[in-house]
Amino acid sequence: xxxxxxxxxxxxxxxxxxxxxxxxxxxxxxxxxxxxxxxxxxxxxxxxxxxxxxxxxxxxxxxxxxxxxxxxxxxxxxxxxxxxxxxxxxxxxxxxxxxxxxxxxxxxxxxxxxxxxxxxxxxxxxxxxxxxxxxxxxxxxxxxxxxxxxxxxxxxxxxxxxxxxxxxxxxxxxxxxxxxxxxxxxxxxxxxxxxxxxxxxxxxxxxxxxxxxxxxxxxxxxxxxxxxxxxxxxxxxxxxxxxxxxxxxxxxxxxxxxxxxxxxxxxxxxxxxxxxxxxxxxxxxxxxxxxxxxxxxxxxxxxxxxxxxxxxxxxxxxxxxxxxxxxxxxxxxxxxxxxxxxxxxxxxxxxxxxxxxxxxxxxxxxxxxxxxxxxxxxxxxxxxxxxxxxxxxxxxxxxxxxx
Amino acid sequence: xxxxxxxxxxxxxxxxxxxxxxxxxxxxxxxxxxxxxxxxxxxxxxxxxxxxxxxxxxxxxxxxxxxxxxxxxxxxxxxxxxxxxxxxxxxxxxxxxxxxxxxxxxxxxxxxxxxxxxxxxxxxxxxxxxxxxxxxxxxxxxxxxxxxxxxxxxxxxxxxxxxxxxxxxxxxxxxxxxxxxxxxxxxxxxxxxxxxxxxxxxxxxxxxxxxxxxxxxxxxxxxxxxxxxxxxxxxxxxxxxxxxxxxxxxxxxxxxxxxxxxxxxxxxxxxxxxxxxxxxxxxxxxxxxxxxxxxxxxxxxxxxxxxxxxxxxxxxxxxxxxxxxxxxxxxxxxxxxxxxxxxx
Numbered sequence: 074x075x076x077x078x079x080x081x082x083x084x085x086x087x088x089x090x091x092x093x094x095x096x097x098x099x100x101x102x103x104x105x106x107x108x109x110x111x112x113x114x115x116x117x118x119x120x121x122x123x124x125x126x127x128x129x130x131x132x133x134x135x136x137x138x139x140x141x142x143x144x145x146x147x148x149x150x151x152x153x154x155x156x157x158x159x160x161x162x163x164x165x166x167x168x169x170x171x172x173x174x175x176x177x178x179x180x181x182x183x184x185x186x187x188x189x190x191x192x193x194x195x196x197x198x199x200x201x202x203x204x205x206x207x208x209x210x211x212x213x214x215x216x217x218x219x220x221x222x223x224x225x226x227x228x229x230x231x232x233x234x235x236x237x238x239x240x241x242x243x244x245x246x247x248x249x250x251x252x253x254x255x256x257x258x259x260x261x262x263x264x265x266x267x268x269x270x271x272x273x274x275x276x277x278x279x280x281x282x283x284x285x286x287x288x289x290x291x292x293x294x295x296x297x298x299x300x301x302x303x304x305x306x307x308x309x310x311x312x313x314x315x316x317x318x319x320x321x322x323x324x325x326x327x328x329x330x331x332x333x334x335x336x337x338x339x340x341x342x343x344x345x346x347x348x349x350x351x352x353x354x355x356x357x358x359x360x361x362x363x364x365x366x367x368x369x370x371x372x373x374x375x376x377x378x379x380x381x382x383x384x385x386x387x388x389x390x391x392x393x394x395x396x397x398x399x400x401x402x403x404x405x406x407x408x409x410x411x412x413x414x415x416x417x418x419x420x421x422x423x424x425x426x427x428x429x430x431x432x433x434x435x436x437x438x439x440x441x442x443x444x445x446x447x448x449x450x451x452x453x454x455x456x457x458x459x460x461x462x463x464x465x466x467x468x469x470x471x472x473x474x475x476x
Numbered sequence: 477x478x479x480x481x482x483x484x485x486x487x488x489x490x491x492x493x494x495x496x497x498x499x500x501x502x503x504x505x506x507x508x509x510x511x512x513x514x515x516x517x518x519x520x521x522x523x524x525x526x527x528x529x530x531x532x533x534x535x536x537x538x539x540x541x542x543x544x545x546x547x548x549x550x551x552x553x554x555x556x557x558x559x560x561x562x563x564x565x566x567x568x569x570x571x572x573x574x575x576x577x578x579x580x581x582x583x584x585x586x587x588x589x590x591x592x593x594x595x596x597x598x599x600x601x602x603x604x605x606x607x608x609x610x611x612x613x614x615x616x617x618x619x620x621x622x623x624x625x626x627x628x629x630x631x632x633x634x635x636x637x638x639x640x641x642x643x644x645x646x647x648x649x650x651x652x653x654x655x656x657x658x659x660x661x662x663x664x665x666x667x668x669x670x671x672x673x674x675x676x677x678x679x680x681x682x683x684x685x686x687x688x689x690x691x692x693x694x695x696x697x698x699x700x701x702x703x704x705x706x707x708x709x710x711x712x713x714x715x716x717x718x719x720x721x722x723x724x725x726x727x728x729x730x731x732x733x734x735x736x737x738x739x740x741x742x743x744x745x746x747x748x749x750x751x752x753x754x755x756x757x758x759x760x761x762x763x764x765x766x767x768x769x770x771x772x773x774x775x776x777x778x779x780x781x782x783x784x785x786x787x788x789x790x791x792x793x794x795x796x797x798x799x800x801x802x803x804x805x806x807x808x809x810x811x812x813x814x815x816x817x818x819x820x
Contacts, residue, residue: 134522
């Protein structure tokens with residue numbers, strides 16, 4: 074059922090990933106992504122800047138935090154301001170003035186999750202614009218065309234996205250269609266030398282379907298693979314098994330991007346399972362609700378308990394917010410209408426995620442990743458053995474014991 | 477605290493307030509303005525983004541209304557409000573009211589204002605006799621300076637109060653600073669300086685920011701009119717458009733868009749890849765375009781406020797710098813003419 078790969082796709086795609094270190098126990102790897110806008114150390118967390126902005130923080134602030142790759146959303150940008158304007162502005166990099174790397178998704182996920190009146194056919198996803206009611210067809214070709222105009226360093230194939238809670242023939246249909254759409258994206262891609270097209274492994278929570286998808290998609294010589302269709306409503310137990318299955322069948326010398334994963338525990342476990350890249354709106358979104366991420370979980374700074382807490386969010390954190398401000402001040406500011414409160418927390422939460430990934434990476438390079446995992450779980454849950462069952466099981470499956 | 481005047485030209489005072497702060501070694505230039513804050517923080521700005529702005533005034537304005545809620549916290553903190561808000565080195569002025577959202581008085585507590593210099597407030601409404609009485613009596617007290625209150629309103633009401641203002645400042649000692657609240661428009665600022673006012677608030681650039689505007693008025697009195705238009709990227713079309721908008725305005729509240737700014741929500745900026753103001757050295761103008769700001773406003777993104785605030789503050793502080801320069805070089809008449817040409 075899967076289509077034959079076209080001539081163009083059989084040419085060798087660039088090897089953009091260089092492995093620097095591997096954990097001798099688990100599947101964790103430390104590496105370097107060589108992308109058009111610079112090198113990115115992996116494992117990496119990529120903050121999400123949906124509409125050509127990282128919410129309230131400037132590109133200078135994002136750069137100062139050490140971020141070297143972040144996300145933009147094709148669905149949103151395709152509607153406003155539109156690919157033509159962005160192209161005139163020297164691509165998304167020029168439009169938002171971001172000197173480092175950008176990854177854009179295909180628009181498929183938003184189309185299905187945000188838009189109630191969308192219809193998926195073999196052609197593509199047909200939907201109504203929420204802004205002016207006009208009808209558009211987002212096909213694999215159109216998605217690639219928009220992403221070519223955006224000029225992002227990594228672009229994603231349009232996949233047939235199905236919620237992880239859906240069962241039955243629809244999952245199989247979506248998996249095979251995603252393979253056909255991958256081939257169409259590869260064929261339509263006008264700039265393979267400047268933009269890296271990643272495939273997205275589908276198959277839902279069905280091991281056989283996933284395995285089939287992996288087998289077929291890895292025949293296509295794309296620069297990288299994403300693991301999609303997870304991080305929805307599925308149980309964590311099913312989630313990690315699909316991640317582990319995927320990483321066991323993906324080539325070692327290409328990056329593995331696990332989409333939509335961002336909670337600290339999930340990041341650490343999925344690095345152990347062999348993933349290199351992650352994205353999630355969680356840290357930046359939760360910041361705007363007044364929640365600061367810390368090694369023991371999070372602080373809901375709007376709560377009265379922080380009113381007279383004169384220490385920083387985290388004394389070990391090197392971010393500008395923790396260097397300058399107390400929990401008490403942030404609490405006061407969060408209760409005012411000054412948006413600066415949200416920006417302070419956004420800065421901190423991004424710093425938290427990036428510092429976490431950096432610490433993970435260092436532990437892999439220094440050959441002590443399993444110890445790092447134990448320390449991390451101990452801090453987060455009070456004791457490594459109190460870590461959630463799914464995480465314990467997942468880590469055990471790759472040789473890391475917590476007890 | 478000591479005010480020393482360098483010169484006085486047609487009622488305008490140029491000088492410095494010296495020996496400010498706990499260490500007594502800070503200085504403020506007059507005429508000047510204070511940094512407007514909301515709950516002890518410049519609107520939309522973190523320390524990093526505030527630091528990017530050139531010409532930030534040495535003194536920040538806190539509002540008592542926002543501090544009053546923190547009274548208990550500050551008492552327990554014990555280390556002073558400056559440190560609490562993350563501005564330990566800054567000079568701080570605490571005003572009773574917030575010029576943007578004035579609320580009824582009733583929060584005055586001496587505990588908050590310990591170890592501070594007290595500013596005497598001149599009241600009296602629109603009644604000359606009362607104004608003079610307030611001025612004379614307050615001047616007798618050992619205050620550090622004077623706040624001229626009750627002159628805010630719309631442009632029409634200021635005109636009628638200018639005469640009062642002159643009479644009031646005439647009663648005040650020369651060697652103490654005069655601060656006015658609620659006045660922010662560039663043309664009004666100049667009129668007040670001519671009548672002996674030294675310090676202003678900087679809420680006006682904040683108000684412009686909140687309506688999606690960018691200050692573009694020129695204060696470069698050295699440029700000839702043609703060059704000035706080029707700098708503002710003012711084509712004939714744009715000027716006509718602005719005129720039309722002015723005509724559509726309902727007169728009254730001075731919160732309406734002024735002729736000193738452009739409204740970046742307008743469709744004409746969608747593909748305008750120029751900076752907000754050509755030649756402006758602020759972070760926003762050096763890094764971003766009108767088209768990008770338009771996009772951020774249309775999509776309701778938080779960054780719009782951040783970038784506009786950075787530009788608007790820098791532009792406004794630059795305006796005050798130009799006033800001081802103009803006074804120094806006896807060019808105030810040119811600056812005045814330039815500003816009034818741009819007033820609606």
